[in-house]
Each structure stands twice: as structure tokens, then as C-alpha cells.
Amino acid sequence: MSRTPALPAVRLDTVTRSYGRTKALDAVSWAFPRGGFTAVMGPSGSGKSTFLHCASGLDRPTAGTVWIGDAELGRLRESALTRLRRERVGFVFQSFNLIPSMDVEENVALPLRLGGRAVDRDRIASVLARVGLADRMRHRPSELSGGQQQRVALARALVTDPEVVFADEPTGALDPRTAREVLRLMRxxxxRSGQTVVLVTHDPVAASWADSVLFLDGGRIVEELVSPTVASVLARWDGVAA
Structure with missing residues (x-):
């Protein structure tokens, strides 16, 4: 008996995003498999951030369709799109985006509270244990190092068990050792959990932790590199950025 193939975690179909006469994305199509780790790279102005914003529902494309699982984002009203992002998508940003007045537990619980869901403290404790911060639940962001703050942000992204986590330069403000720890947790x-991760980065070392790397240039996907290493990413990066 044949099985129906699983829907991709995220799918873009001929997505274009224009700002006036400038096309930040130009008819981009791609499908991200469930349980995969994909890095997205490209020169400055290549469309990386716009790609992430459209794929995650933070921005609406000018043309084309975006799907997260079985939901076509273009068909959703703004309130429904906001709810989908809270319940089915996790975000990790370079600047951490933690609430300074909240302690670690409160920051991690925020997506649950905003979504009107019961706050499961056992779930929060479990996620914080996974990122090595079980003993920091009562600390505020100002009492944590940059790497610890980013691990809190990762725990917050994972607490709802989202279909996909989008990470935008999550190691850009971290030293190499701390960055490696955050990337290890994402890996x-x-x-271990079958999470889907899409990582936008300019760092070949960060990209080498992924299963594959997409290279953008001029708003288009120009190449995919499977099973990347630092050396292979650098070689492709030099070609794309030339």
C-alpha cells in the first residue's frame, strides 16, 4: 500500500516580492522538507531577508504563493496569519528579542500566552533543560551572557513545537565558541526531534552545520549545495559573490 508523501514544511511557488521597480525576490520556487536543516546564503542585497520574511509569513509576496504545511498564507486574513505564526512557526533573531522585564521562564512562555494556550511549566522546564538553562529560569536577560540569551530565544522558538524554525543570523552577535554551541543545539x-530549521547566515561555518545550502543572488536561487563543509561553502560562496 503506497503512502501519500508528506507535505513539505514550507513551500514557495514562483514567489516575487517587489519594492517599486526593484525585485527583491524574482519568481522563487522551493520546498523545504520536514525534518531538514537548510541554510540560505547570498551577497548583500541578494534577497535573503526578504526570502525569510516571505517564507515565514512576516511579509506578503507581490506574486506567487507560500505554504506552511497545508496552509496557504495568501488566503489568510491578518489575524489568522498572526495566529499561524504564533502556533506553527518559531523565530530566532540576531538581536535575541527578549523582553527585558521578564525572566527566562516568562520569555519562553510568551508564545503560549500570546496564543491563548495554557502555560505548561513542565514543557518550559524541559525545553530550557535541552538548551542548558534549567538553572536560569528566574534570571532576566540582563543577567545572562549573549550566548545564554540566544539559547533562551531558541527555547522560546521551540516551546510551541512549531512546524518550522526560521533563524535570521542567530550567531552574528556571538563569539565563535558560543556560536558553535547555538548551532549544535539547532542541529x-x-x-533528535525532527524539527525543520531554515537558517539565514553569511557565515560559512554556520552554513556547514546544515543539510544543504541555498545560494541566492539577484533575488533568485542560483545553486544548492548538499552535505556542505566549510571548504565547499567557501568555494561556492566565492563563485556566487564574485
Whole structure:
């Protein structure tokens, strides 16, 4: 008996995003498999941030369709789109985006509260244990290092068990050792929990943790690199950025 193939975690179909006469994305099509770790790279102005914003529902494309699982984002009203982002998508940003007045537990619980869901403290404790911060629940962001704050942000992204986590330069403000720890946790979320991760980065070392790397240039996907290494990413990056 044949099985129906699983829907991609995220799918873009001929997505274009224009700002006046400038096309930040130009008819981009791609499908992100469930349980995969994909890095997205490209020169400045290549469309990386616009790609992430359209794929995650933070921005609406000028043309084309975006799907997260079985939901076509273009058909959703703004309130429904906001609810989908809260319940089915996780975000990690370079600047952490933690609430300074809230402690670690409160920051991690925020997506649950905003979504009107019961706050499961056992779930929060479990996620914080996964990122090595079980003993920091009562600390505020100002009492944590940058790497610890980013791990809180990752726990917050994972607490709702989202279909996909979008990470926008999450290691850009971290030193190499701390960045490696955050990337290891993201890799574990994929390998152990079947999480889907889309990572936008300019760092070949960060990209080498992924299963594959997409290279954007001029608002288009120009190449995919499977099973990347730092050396192979650097070689492709030099070609794209030339």
C-alpha cells in the first residue's frame, strides 16, 4: 500500500516580492522538507531577508504563493496569519528579542500566552533543560551572557513545537565558541526531534552545520549545495559573490 508523501514544511511557488521597480525576490520556487536543516546564503542585497520574511509569513509576496504545511498564507486574513505564526512557526533573531522585564521562564512562555494556550511549566522546564538553562529560569536577560540569551530565544522558538524554525543570523552577535554551541543545539533539534530549521547566515561555518545550502543572488536561487563543509561553502560562496 503506497503512502501519500508528506507535505513539505514550507513551500514557495514562483514567489516575487517587489519594492517599486526593484525585485527583491524574482519568481522563487522551493520546498523545504520536514525534518531538514537548510541554510540560505547570498551577497548583500541578494534577497535573503526578504526570502525569510516571505517564507515565514512576516511579509506578503507581490506574486506567487507560500505554504506552511497545508496552509496557504495568501488566503489568510491578518489575524489568522498572526495566529499561524504564533502556533506553527518559531523565530530566532540576531538581536535575541527578549523582553527585558521578564525572566527566562516568562520569555519562553510568551508564545503560549500570546496564543491563548495554557502555560505548561513542565514543557518550559524541559525545553530550557535541552538548551542548558534549567538553572536560569528566574534570571532576566540582563543577567545572562549573549550566548545564554540566544539559547533562551531558541527555547522560546521551540516551546510551541512549531512546524518550522526560521533563524535570521542567530550567531552574528556571538563569539565563535558560543556560536558553535547555538548551532549544535539547532542541529540537535533537527536530528533528535525532527524539527525543520531554515537558517539565514553569511557565515560559512554556520552554513556547514546544515543539510544543504541555498545560494541566492539577484533575488533568485542560483545553486544548492548538499552535505556542505566549510571548504565547499567557501568555494561556492566565492563563485556566487564574485
Amino acid at each position: 540537535e533539534a533537527v536530528d
